[in-house]
Amino acid sequence: MKSAVIVFPGSNREGDAWQALAEVTGSAPQLVWHRDSELPKVDLVVVPGGFSYGDYLRCGAIAAHSPIMREVKARAGKGVAVLGICNGFQILTEAGLLPGALLRNAALKFVCRNVNLKVENSQTMFTGGYEQGQVLSVPIAHHDGNYHADAATLDKLEQSGRVAFRYCEANGAVTAAGNPNGSARNIAGIFNETKTVLGLMPHPENAIDILLGSVDGRGLFRSLAEALS
């Protein structure tokens, strides 16, 4: 599997994503600077976490309009897999590749800790390595991860298996107590219609080493490597 990680001014988890991809899939991704309008021929594009353009105006808004994103959109249109993590998820919604928006966390504070995630659809190239309903422990680190979409959009996402992950409690119960940021229906990650684009707030790339707290993020990268090789 060949992959690329986009670097915007202000990206800061591109190294983490690089590390996870290299370590879990065995092939190191290419880092692509945002001003390069050429995207290399790859099977997967990762839009990493960080504070692109300082997250000024709205998180991800300015990055969504950068030249490289035109190229990413074009590739996504051709079915190339795109993964947006945290700020990357925000950028993908701002760019219109995924529906909805990410608002300020309900408690208004930045929150960094491990959360429990329930795998809602294990039948995709991103999640094939997980069991349906499996509960993962993965860190979050964001200020604006409160997923919002109107009721009709949310219904549509749910009916078409486009909810990838939900925040839950350790036993898998999807409750308000398990929701760290106020996201609608506890949604932590969603797919596009063809399930070739995934955006999620949690950081699977920071859950690949048991000494750092969890290896539950490896499954996502392994799934991709298997599906795309």
Added chain:
Amino acid sequence: MTAFATTASITPNIVAEHGLTADEYQSILKIMGRAPNLTELGIFSVMWSEHCSYKSSRRWLKRLPTEGPVVIQGPGENAGVIDIGDGQAVVFKMESHNHPSFIEPYQGAATGVGGIMRDVFTMGARPIANLNALRFGSPADPKTRHLVAGVVAGIGGYGNCMGVPTVGGEVNFHPSYNGNILVNAMTVGLAQADKIFYSKAAGVGNPVIYVGAKTGRDGIHGATMASAEFNEDSEEKRPTVQVGDPFTEKLLLEACLELMATDAIVSIQDMGAAGLTSSSVEMSSKGGLGIEFDLDKVPVRETGMTAYEIMLSESQERMLMVLKPEAMEKARAIFEKWELDFAVIGRLTDTGRLVLKKDGKVQADMPVEPLVSEAPVYDRPTAATPAQAPVAASALPAIEPLAALKTLLACPDLASKRWIWEQYDHLVMGRTLQRPGGDAAVVRLPDSKKGLAVSTDCTPRYCFADPKMGGAQAVAESWRNLTAVGATPLALTDNMNFGNPQRPEIMGQFAGCVEGMREACLALDYPVVSGNVSLYNETNGKGILPTPAIGGVGLLQNADHSVSLKFKAEGDAIILLGA
């Protein structure tokens, strides 16, 4: 010859407003051989402020042990540097932003974090961990809540955006900090031992370059403010506080590290408190050279800025560099790539003088060396802290143990600080082996088994009761916290926060803490490689508890073997060690 700019004559009032004494002004007259103009006076006032000159503390700081086999660079540069083997070096320092954080907690704390990170990456290191040491007033004081919220949000706001994990810190509450909170921030960076960058300028004729953000009228009185005691109306005066832009700093970090990977830089210095003044004087004095600026070339974001304002501005996210002339275009390309301002604003001279030109006039012309070497040094009187009468255990009322435990657990100093560190991204970079909440945090080094343990420590009430014991205890606690996670302590940085040094009892606390720190450092082979002093933490004549915050760094050869404090399994034996 260019005309010389004169300004309104300097009155005793103006001298006093610049925080200079009549004696200090007499020295200035002697050095200059004439009356200074306002710009020149401003430059003296900054360089001779407590913050830049350490005039009250220098005599005592010399007592601290600063040498050892691992020390590559001790105090005196932007940050301390130690050798951790394999060609790697660790660069670290702690710095205070107390007064600005009291006036505007979010921006004050944020720019404090920004400043200390610049100190570390200026030396060629990539920051890999941030810590802090915070003291607030009584939790019952309504203002405390506002200050805590703002400071914590500001530290997170800046550090999170920079993508540097904030992995540890400490927080105390005590009424003595009601009007003088302490915000001490520490950054630890990793560099190649043979690629450390210093501030000493060299090469007559070499261009001096300004990079980063534009200069505005931010915090023009900041450096003098940081050295002046608070009184009732300082809140009213509301000096322009600096606003931080972590996004620009992130670009500056990446651009500087990219340039440092080439062979372009002769010397580099960040513009911290007292901005262009202290950076240029420091660079040129260390190199024994002069420097000449064309201030019309300085990138500004406001119109009509005077030489005085440009020299004293504390706008953030700026750097001054001396480049090899042949590397200019390479450097310019890098800064353009990162969309940062890049301007040649002057050159090095052999005159030993700082000469500032603007609007076709010479705005200042003064010798560099005396700005540093003739800065006042005071041997202020000290009064020893009287020994406390021992408290006999029998004299204390009997307490029900469970109730006592509950009281302790509910005490704000001991209660969990999870709600604070969860607002900091402590995981970015993906190498945080021991998260906040333990004795020390541990971060793994990239592509290596090695790891660093880091911690900040001080117990101000011990220092208040017995400065010498308290100073020694803070160092010992730091050492213990590092060893407790499995690290070998290597060196420390400190942040000496005290009241008004002109009061003998405060100076006595300072001297006592230093002596205690010295003894502990010598006993433990634990040298001080950098530090910062913040004095005049007083409101209406009442000082804070003496607070010498210690930031310790230790090394683990195999960080995967670091240990945490939690009990791991039922049935495990519990062993109590030590005295």
Added chain:
Amino acid sequence: MKARVHITLKSGVLDPQGRAIQHALGVMGFAGVEDVRQGKYIEIELKETDRAKAKANLDAMCQKLLANTVIENYAIDFAD
């Protein structure tokens, strides 16, 4: 020409910041605060001197960047 853009959350979109302000005002003893909504206010200085052209331009800026029309409304007016 100086334009002013107000960006507000659509009704129906939860406003955690507004709610937090309302709550804080209550705690601070300000009574009778029935609702608070927080939005953005952007001042834009334009070279354009033709108001109609400026308006069309600003509309495009709002649609494309300044507002996220999934969750926000915007309004444009001129200062002079």
Added chain:
Amino acid sequence: MKARVHITLKSGVLDPQGRAIQHALGVMGFAGVEDVRQGKYIEIELKETDRAKAKANLDAMCQKLLANTVIENYAIDFAD
């Protein structure tokens, strides 16, 4: 009664957001944008019916909470 509060940065205070927006507009091809400053806009619904009293109350709210008067100015007006 509905009040509107505009909170803007004092002149001379760095506005990183405004700068980033201006820059982004330029990159996106919007020409002639000479300056952008970003502020906050807060709508407050009050029970109070007396305008003078409401104004005094809002002044206090701005001073104590809504604006950071070290770096921000505020302006209050009424929607109806």
